[in-house]
Amino acid sequence: MNTLIKPIASMFFLFYLGFELQAQTDEKVLETIYKTALTNGQSYQWLDHLSNKIGGRLSGSENAELAVQYTKSELEEMGLDKVWLQPVMVPKWVRGLQEYAYIESVPGEQMAVNICALGGSVATPGNGLKAAVVEVKTFEELAALGTEAIQGKIVFFNRPMQPDLIQTFDSYGGCVDQRYAGAMEAAKYKAAGVIVRSVNLRLDDYPHTGSMSYGDMPVEQRIPSAAISTNDAEKLSALLADNPNLQFYFKQSCQQLPDVQSYNVIGEITGSEFPNEFILVGGHLDSWDLGDGAHDDGAGVVQSMEVLRLMKLSGIKPKRSLRVVLFMNEENGLRGATKYAEEAKRNGENHIFALESDAGGFTPRGFSFQAGDNNYAQILSWQSLFKPYLIHYFEKGGSGADVGPLKSDTNVLAGLRPDSQRYFDHHHAAIDTFEHVNKRELELGAATMTALVYLFDKYGIVKEERLKPVMD
Incomplete structure (x- = not known):
């Protein structure tokens, strides 16, 4: 009852x-x-x-x-x-094995840094990718350098979120294009790969992933793209100022499935x-x-x-x-x-x-x-x-x-x-x-x-x- x-x-x-x-x-x-x-x-x-x-x-x-x-x-x-x-x-995009990266200022001296593959990126070659680095903040800077200065190198997009904007989503919108379209733009100048400063206001050791796009670029022309933590972006930028010829290595095994x-x-x-x-x-x-x-x-x-x-x-x-x-x-x-x-x-x-x-x-x-x-x-x-x-x-x-x-x-x-x-x-x-x-x-x-x-x-x-x- x-x-x-x-x-x-x-x-x-x-x-x-x-x-x-x-x-x-x-x-x-x-x-x-x-x-x-x-x-x-x-x-x-x-x-x-x-x-x-x-x-x-x-x-x-x-x-x-x-x-x-x-x-x-x-x-x-x-x-x-x-x-x-x-x-x-x-x-269905899968990350694969944990990514690995280091900065090499002189041959044999390796400084590990924190990276993660961006969502939708292709993998590096099986043994990883190692190349000289070109640092830019905008696509306009990239275009001004042109193919001769970029070909075969890793493009490092290092535009931070604007800290004085109270609406943080406005700050995010002001720099997220380098994450989304950075690889597509760098590939036009025959870059070997792309490293992007994490879209984050804080200085820390966590890389931030997110979606990226190659547009309608043929698969064989696509280059690997990864985010680097803000602390390590600052470190890489400072080291580049002292040594423009340093090498950067990264390895990732992500792939796009059906x-x-x-x-x-x-x-x-x-x-x-x-x-x-x-x-x-x-x-x-x-x-x-x-x-x-x-x-x-x-x-x-x-x-x-x-x-x-x-x-x-x-x-x-x-x-x-x-x-x-x-x-x-x-x-x-x-x-x-x-x-x-x-x-x-x-x-x-x-x-x-x-x-x-x-x-x-x-x-x-x-x-x-x-x-x-x-x-x-x-x-x-x-x-x-x-x-x-x-x-x-x-x-x-x-x-x-x-x-x-x-x-x-x-x-x-x-x-x-x-x-x-x-x-x-x-x-x-x-x-x-x-x-x-x-x-x-x-x-x-x-x-x-x-x-x-x-x-x-x-x-x-x-x-x-x-x-x-x-x-x-």
């Missing part, structure tokens, strides 16, 4: 709680959301499993598939209306009034392989899962259909995001709002929005609701790579913006690990995302006025 009474009592409690919430102010609903997240959160436990039981989740890897199955089962445990896997073909099938993981609470209007919240399930992907983007994954859980626990019955999407292959291809957007378009799905968390699990500061003026005015009217939680940053700007393909003329996209000052210390490096995520900060981020989703679900989006053409 008790087994029957308990679920019925629970159902009536949730119904009552939902009725009570309808009569509450938005301030009170947000208070319930934050209280629930901080006293009965699940995101930290999920992240512990993703990080410590599974680990780094490079697209196409066994760990990535373990993460797919784990998050799917957890979403099913939440009692959502729908949970499913969306197939997507992803690239594409394999993976999945986006999707869960849904179907809307009670407008089931054909979709609100999406998500992060990317894949990560690089050096750490365990706790900040990038395990944090965004578990926060997004937690949004739907907190909505249910807080007794909020959404008007619109809420989806959590755990995208596969953001790091080296964006295949999951592209596939999801293609399927959404093919099915005629109306995504009125999409929110991504992909900036780490640090203290939330607010959001950046891609929105028209009318919708942005509505968003700003909610800003005061977040100020008791010290959430002050509401600005127009980028949203997230995975939700970007969903942008239309009428909808709104957003990105959670945590404090970013420490993010690039961990980004794509071996220290992107679980112990560097603070439980309370992670839970505050999940609550903040849930609060914004609640408001968009309650009020919807505003129709944007189209400018009429001026008639002569």
Whole structure:
């Protein structure tokens, strides 16, 4: 008898709680959301499993598939209306044996340095690559030197992140091109290989990986590309100033294998009034392989899962259909995001709002929005609701790579913006690990995302006025 009474009592409690919430102010609903997240959160436990039981989740890897199955089962445990896997073909790049490198100032004197292959790079020859070094900071400097000065040498891109920019993502954007396109540019001048300063504001011994591209360059013309730690970049630059003829050696055995099938993981609470209007919240399930992907983007994954859980626990019955999407292959291809957007378009799905968390699990500061003026005015009217939680940053700007393909003329996209000052210390490096995520900060981020989703679900989006053409 008790087994029957308990679920019925629970159902009536949730119904009552939902009725009570309808009569509450938005301030009170947000208070319930934050209280629930901080006293009965699940995101930290999920992240512990993703990080410590599974680990780094490079697209196409066994760990990535373990993460797919784990998050799917957890979403099913939440009692959502729908949970499913969306197939997507992803690239499979493998790092191989640990990379090795040294600086040789004089023959026989070797100084070991810390490097890692960049994602998508080809391997060095089996015995490694040893050559003289040319240091540059920009592609313009590279072009000015030309083939005669570069041919057969290793190009060392040594442009640091700009330290005086408060928005560290702006600093990242100012130098990441050398990582992504450095090998493609250097190969034009017949360079033998490329070493790139890690994209990191801190001076340390950790090389930071990340995606790179050869464009449409024939395979036989591709040259190996690796990142060097910031401490060792400083060391190499100083030694080059004293001895421009020094030699650099590195060896890596990475390779690109044929594409394999993976999945986006999707869960849904179907809307009670407008089931054909979709609100999406998500992060990317894949990560690089050096750490365990706790900040990038395990944090965004578990926060997004937690949004739907907190909505249910807080007794909020959404008007619109809420989806959590755990995208596969953001790091080296964006295949999951592209596939999801293609399927959404093919099915005629109306995504009125999409929110991504992909900036780490640090203290939330607010959001950046891609929105028209009318919708942005509505968003700003909610800003005061977040100020008791010290959430002050509401600005127009980028949203997230995975939700970007969903942008239309009428909808709104957003990105959670945590404090970013420490993010690039961990980004794509071996220290992107679980112990560097603070439980309370992670839970505050999940609550903040849930609060914004609640408001968009309650009020919807505003129709944007189209400018009429001026008639002569």
